[in-house]
Amino acid sequence: MPKVRIPRKRIFIDMTAMCDVAFLLLNFLLLTSNFVKPEAVQVAAPSSISEIKMPETNILEVIVDADGKVFFGIDNQEERKELLMRFADQYGLSFSAKEIKEFSLVNSFGVPANKLKAFLDLPSDDKGLKENALGIPCDSLNNQFKDWVQFARKINPEMVIAIKADRKTPFPKIKRVMDTLRELRENRYHLITNLEEPPSDI
Amino acid sequence: MSEIVAQNRGQKKKGRQKKLSTRVDFTPMVDLGFLLITFFMLSTSLNKPQTMEIIMPSGDKVEESEQTQVRESNAVTILLGKNDKIYYYFGLATAEKTPDLKQTTYAPDGIRNLLLQRNATVVQQIQQLKALRAQKRLSEDEFKKQVVEVKKNKQAPVVMIKSTDDASYENLVDILDEMQICNIARYAIVDINDYDKELITNVENPDAGQQ
Numbered sequence: 001m002p003k004v005r006i007p008r009k010r011i012f013i014d015m016t017a018m019c020d021v022a023f024l025l026l027n028f029l030l031l032t033s034n035f036v037k038p039e040a041v042q043v044a045a046p047s048s049i050s051e052i053k054m055p056e057t058n059i060l061e062v063i064v065d066a067d068g069k070v071f072f073g074i075d076n077q078e079e080r081k082e083l084l085m086r087f088a089d090q091y092g093l094s095f096s097a098k099e100i101k102e103f104s105l106v107n108s109f110g111v112p113a114n115k116l117k118a119f120l121d122l123p124s125d126d127k128g129l130k131e132n133a134l135g136i137p138c139d140s141l142n143n144q145f146k147d148w149v150q151f152a153r154k155i156n157p158e159m160v161i162a163i164k165a166d167r168k169t170p171f172p173k174i175k176r177v178m179d180t181l182r183e184l185r186e187n188r189y190h191l192i193t194n195l196e197e198p199p200s201d202i
Numbered sequence: 203m204s205e206i207v208a209q210n211r212g213q214k215k216k217g218r219q220k221k222l223s224t225r226v227d228f229t230p231m232v233d234l235g236f237l238l239i240t241f242f243m244l245s246t247s248l249n250k251p252q253t254m255e256i257i258m259p260s261g262d263k264v265e266e267s268e269q270t271q272v273r274e275s276n277a278v279t280i281l282l283g284k285n286d287k288i289y290y291y292f293g294l295a296t297a298e299k300t301p302d303l304k305q306t307t308y309a310p311d312g313i314r315n316l317l318l319q320r321n322a323t324v325v326q327q328i329q330q331l332k333a334l335r336a337q338k339r340l341s342e343d344e345f346k347k348q349v350v351e352v353k354k355n356k357q358a359p360v361v362m363i364k365s366t367d368d369a370s371y372e373n374l375v376d377i378l379d380e381m382q383i384c385n386i387a388r389y390a391i392v393d394i395n396d397y398d399k400e401l402i403t404n405v406e407n408p409d410a411g412q413q
Contacts, residue, residue: 015228022235
């Protein structure tokens with residue numbers, strides 16, 4: 001008797017279509033999203049119904065954390081270099097080419113002028129550490145924050161000031177920042193918020 | 203893993219080249235694709251942050267004659283207190299008349315209700331405009347223009363926001379938000395003075411105020 005042989009069928013699924021879909025999605029994500037920039041400090045912004053989008057370039061970002069410490073950052077790397085030069089001139093500091101390069105890679109920072117050099121010499125992984133989040137002095141006697149804003153403004157007058165503060169930041173600290181901006185005659189600025197659903201009945 | 207299915211059923215014939223299927227298994231490629239997708243999903247942010255635009259009064263001294271006078275009937279003063287409390291009074295505080303300070307909350311039935319009532323005419327007009335827009339009888343540009351016009355109403359309340367040192371940033375954003383919700387065009391963040399602080403302490407502990 002001949003053996004009954006069940007013919008073995010190869011299962012072969014054509015994955016080409018699946019592959020197309022995967023890369024299509026990948027393309028879409030790449031084009032629509034922007035990378036999360038590491039920031040000097042994490043803040044939880046309050047929510048508002050305002051729907052104005054943040055401009056993509058020319059932003060001067062001021063971050064105020066829950067303790068009222070001030071952080072500062074601009075988005076253009078070339079402008080960052082120039083900013084550091086001007087700041088160094090004003091405060092009589094000198095930076096090596098490596099430190100200037102390092103500064104241009106820092107998205108936002110919060111260190112007083114005397115700690116700046118040490119901060120730039122740190123390896124980039126340590127820059128985000130809590131003990132380096134000192135805050136830029138912003139009181140009436142020693143207002144380095146004012147100088148930063150002033151110089152950034154001179155380098156690029158088109159810059160938009162955006163304040164990002166934590167929900168729990170006490171009002172006097174915010175007021176201090178706002179007053180500083182007022183002294184510089186910067187009366188238009190943005191407050192960064194999260195989107196909240198507007199009430200439907202109004 | 204990629205396999206090539208050789209079709210060599212039957213006997214090989216001489217002189218004929220072996221026919222090889224050119225099917226390539228795409229499974230690893232798909233794996234790679236989805237891996238990259240996962241990576242980008244985790245490392246990027248899709249939504250841009252929202253912002254709120256504010257224009258602060260400049261610090262320049264303004265001549266008294268040029269100052270805009272707030273009509274007493276329109277003025278509303280909002281004081282932001284600690285622990286998410288709001289105090290408000292209508293009219294202007296003068297030496298002769300102590301304003302009637304009341305307390306409210308950030309909830310929709312608190313300060314929002316109140317401001318909507320004060321701003322009823324403007325809110326109503328804007329609602330009519332919105333209805334027209336919904337019926338496509340008004341273009342978007344025209345709608346915006348009309349809204350600006352409506353907000354210029356002289357009877358609309360003028361809100362002065364004064365924050366105590368105990369208020370948080372969230373309180374400030376919330377109250378600015380309410381201005382937008384209630385269609386109030388004229389508002390300002392003003393420095394708090396001792397008089398207002400005193401009013402709050404009087405409300406918080408009424409006994410101490412009477413003594």
